[in-house]
Amino acid sequence: MxxxxxxxxxxxxxxxxxxxxxxxxxxxxxxxxxxxxxxxRVEIGHPPLIIKRDGRREPFDRDKLIRNVRKAADKRPLPVGDIERLVDDIEQDLIQQGRLEVPSKTIGDMAMDRLLKLDRIAYVRFASVYLNLADLDDLLGVIERIRHEDADGA
Ligand SMILES: [Zn+2]
Structure with a gap:
């Protein structure tokens, strides 16, 4: 100064x-x-705009992502606050990456990476909605990833 x-x-x-x-x-x-x-002043970063599948942009919606993950984790034995932490973690990552725009698929991938570690059933449910899994092969691919994860962890 x-x-x-x-x-x-x-x-x-x-x-x-x-x-x-x-x-x-x-x-x-x-x-x-x-x-x-x-x-x-402390500089506070902003999360990027999300590029939707149809090409439109919308602001990153933390609450919406929490709702979607919560839906996938419905009736799963997850501790209170885990989903919020998962979404906070994604938001922090997005801010740190400092990009202006990211495809919605990136958000889905980030959520899936984290859900895979948190709860397998929620992960598969989320994937089936988010990836718009149309056929069984896609779903098998998602389940295959769990096997790899288990193999890595063993
Ligand atoms: Zn002076």
């Missing part, structure tokens, strides 16, 4: 307060001794 009056970089902080706009500090320039104010 440079002094707005003389441009010097060196300042001392007189006081600090936490305001709605961010952390406000009053500083005194060590060069010209004038006082100025700074506001520091």
């Amino acid at each position: 440079h002094c707005p009056f003389c441009g010097a970089a060196d300042s001392s902080v007189l006081d600090t307060r936490d305001a709605a706009e961010g952390i406000q500090r009053r500083r005194r320039c060590r060069n010209c001794h004038k006082i100025y104010k700074t506001v520091e």
Whole structure:
């Protein structure tokens, strides 16, 4: 932070307060001794837009994803909060990737990767809806992945 009056970089902080706009500090320039104010904000990233199958874009909808995963996990013995954590984890990943747009399929894949580790039945149910599994071969492919996962874990 440079002094707005003389441009010097060196300042001392007189006081600090936490305001709605961010952390406000009053500083005194060590060069010209004038006082100025700074506001520091934490940058919060945004999840990317989701490209739907028909090409339209929509904002990432955390609640919708929670609903879909919850539907797949209906009556499964999952601890409370697991699904929310799974979706939070996906949202964090998306924000960190910093991309502007991702296909909805990517979200589906991310959810499936995590569901596979969480609950096998929920994973297959979610896959059958999300991948729009039309025939048995596709479904067998999904189940095959569970076998691989088991083999890796053994
Ligand atoms: Zn100055």
